[in-house]
Amino acid sequence: MITLTINDKKVQVEEGSTILEAAQKAGIYIPTLCYLEEINIMGACRLCVVEVEGAKTLQASCVTPAAEGMVVRTNTPFLRKARKAILELLLSDHPFECLTCIRSGNCELQKLAEEFNIREIPYHGEKSDFKPDTSTPSIIRDTNKCILCRRCISACSNVQRVGILYPNERGFKTFIGPPFGENLKDMPCALCGQCVLACPTGALHEKEDIDEVWKALEDPNKHVIVQTAPAIRVSVGEAMGMDPGSIVTGKMVAALRRLGFDRVFDTDFAADLTIMEEGHEFLDRLKNGGKLPLMTSCSPGWVKFCEHHYPDFLENISTCKSPQQMFGALAKTYYANKMRIDPKNIFVVSIMPCTAKKFECKRPEMTDSGYLDVDVSLTVREVAKMFKQAGINFDTLPEEEFDAPLGISTGAAAIFGATGGVMEAALRTVYEVVTGETLQNLDFEDVRGLKGVKEASVNLPGITVKVAVAHGLANARDLLDQLRSGEKEYHFIEIMACPGGCIGGGGQPIPTNTETRKRRIEAIYNVDKNMAIRKSHENPAIKKLYKEFLIKPLGHKSHELLHTEYYQ
Numbered sequence: 001m002i003t004l005t006i007n008d009k010k011v012q013v014e015e016g017s018t019i020l021e022a023a024q025k026a027g028i029y030i031p032t033l034c035y036l037e038e039i040n041i042m043g044a045c046r047l048c049v050v051e052v053e054g055a056k057t058l059q060a061s062c063v064t065p066a067a068e069g070m071v072v073r074t075n076t077p078f079l080r081k082a083r084k085a086i087l088e089l090l091l092s093d094h095p096f097e098c099l100t101c102i103r104s105g106n107c108e109l110q111k112l113a114e115e116f117n118i119r120e121i122p123y124h125g126e127k128s129d130f131k132p133d134t135s136t137p138s139i140i141r142d143t144n145k146c147i148l149c150r151r152c153i154s155a156c157s158n159v160q161r162v163g164i165l166y167p168n169e170r171g172f173k174t175f176i177g178p179p180f181g182e183n184l185k186d187m188p189c190a191l192c193g194q195c196v197l198a199c200p201t202g203a204l205h206e207k208e209d210i211d212e213v214w215k216a217l218e219d220p221n222k223h224v225i226v227q228t229a230p231a232i233r234v235s236v237g238e239a240m241g242m243d244p245g246s247i248v249t250g251k252m253v254a255a256l257r258r259l260g261f262d263r264v265f266d267t268d269f270a271a272d273l274t275i276m277e278e279g280h281e282f283l284d285r286l287k288n289g290g291k292l293p294l295m296t297s298c299s300p301g302w303v304k305f306c307e308h309h310y311p312d313f314l315e316n317i318s319t320c321k322s323p324q325q326m327f328g329a330l331a332k333t334y335y336a337n338k339m340r341i342d343p344k345n346i347f348v349v350s351i352m353p354c355t356a357k358k359f360e361c362k363r364p365e366m367t368d369s370g371y372l373d374v375d376v377s378l379t380v381r382e383v384a385k386m387f388k389q390a391g392i393n394f395d396t397l398p399e400e401e402f403d404a405p406l407g408i409s410t411g412a413a414a415i416f417g418a419t420g421g422v423m424e425a426a427l428r429t430v431y432e433v434v435t436g437e438t439l440q441n442l443d444f445e446d447v448r449g450l451k452g453v454k455e456a457s458v459n460l461p462g463i464t465v466k467v468a469v470a471h472g473l474a475n476a477r478d479l480l481d482q483l484r485s486g487e488k489e490y491h492f493i494e495i496m497a498c499p500g501g502c503i504g505g506g507g508q509p510i511p512t513n514t515e516t517r518k519r520r521i522e523a524i525y526n527v528d529k530n531m532a533i534r535k536s537h538e539n540p541a542i543k544k545l546y547k548e549f550l551i552k553p554l555g556h557k558s559h560e561l562l563h564t565e566y567y568q
């Protein structure tokens, strides 16, 4: 341990800690901007500067190691002036669009400008004038709002190891983006949105589709239905001001109903269906010598990443569409028939923790119902805005139930939202289908948690099935490279593009960090534990769907509506 003095207070920290960490441990606030815990630690913005006795210049506390006997001051008139000048310089090349900015009210630069009492900018001169990149259906890059903190670069290069964002040019002309100012559309970008979560301002954000949903809700000829992703029932509350990990399933249903949706359904229903189809696909490949390991297909960021970076594994990816898309295809066929509604008048909205889902629903493969299977996909942040626009007091809402039949689901579906959940749900079903026996312990602990790559094995008659789970694209790379080299062999693999799985998706509330991810994961497993049914094949609405419509897993209708192939 090291002892140093910060603002006359003795602080003990472990060797290797930075001054910033020591201050945080002592409850002393130092403002930061480019610093993002565990992701971006480079001392670029200098806002966290402190005075260190004996040092000739101010030191960036996020990168300066704490040392034995060090005497530090974090709050002096000179430091306040220096920090204010840094902010004023940043703001001198920042558009004054706070009132109309997507991050207004949740912008780190805006918060600091207010804290430092900045009422005018003393520096006037040339301003950056970049054209926003609106080339993808998922993410918008507005370089004029970029403060060059490089947090997005670290998220893309280190957390995801995709590496398509760079500093371009030099000096005043510097901008962060794909090389040579290319558009995201023309890059091997996964559209995962981890860069969006890292951005402190409005320079990177989702493409907003709220107005399109309001328009559909206002159209008397449209039957507008909504589906909610597994991970959002533990994060929508957070976007409405509740604690991370609050479980708000019933209130979320009530709020969506008050927005005017004709039916409030659940992606979890389709997640159970995915397990039926994917579980049988796995058994079919195992029995008939199909391509193994089978890899899950539900994370569109992962699928896009595979298409660009590991096309040799495309045949390994399950032909199952994601639950979002299975839901859409069924809504405009099975449900439309049942309700006697012309599918052209059905408008399907999904609420997802994801930016890549916006891209997925616009993929040309996703029109097997004869229409766009899912019309619009909103992020958690967008739906929270709709609740606020509608004056919904989330806290006081009653708990309401999803509508039947596309709202009935199991605990197995709920855990899809956490890394390892799809695998665990699949194993619960595959085991019972193959052995005909009741699984004694439903909790596959080995595939749970935040370890980058997890492994487990399950004994089925005549074979030990080896499975692996990776979350975050850097971990996916490690796993895929080991498969390519023959170092590892598995039968079944789950890959999710985002760290933590969908609970850490690019469409989740900001901030999303390790702490919020942990709390949301804990909540997801509590949802599962409290469900009456916890295995997908026991979902009565799914049984009925097969009886009335699909007939059997991997049957003709399933192939027509629920399966696809990926290529790029």
Ligand code: HC0
Pocket (backbone or CB within 6 Å): 228, 229, 230, 231, 232, 267, 268, 270, 271, 274, 298, 299, 300, 322, 323, 324, 325, 352, 353, 354, 357, 416, 417, 422, 496, 501, 502, 503, 505
């Ligand atoms: Fe997910 Fe999904 S679990 S990808 O992470 O499979 O976005 O929550 O909706 O589709 O169900 C996201 C979350 C989903 C899908 C489901 C899968």
Ligand code: SF4
Pocket (backbone or CB within 6 Å): 139, 155, 156, 160, 162, 163, 164, 165, 188, 189, 190, 191, 192, 193, 194, 195, 196
């Ligand atoms: Fe990188 Fe993901 Fe952002 Fe694309 S969306 S730039 S892959 S972090």
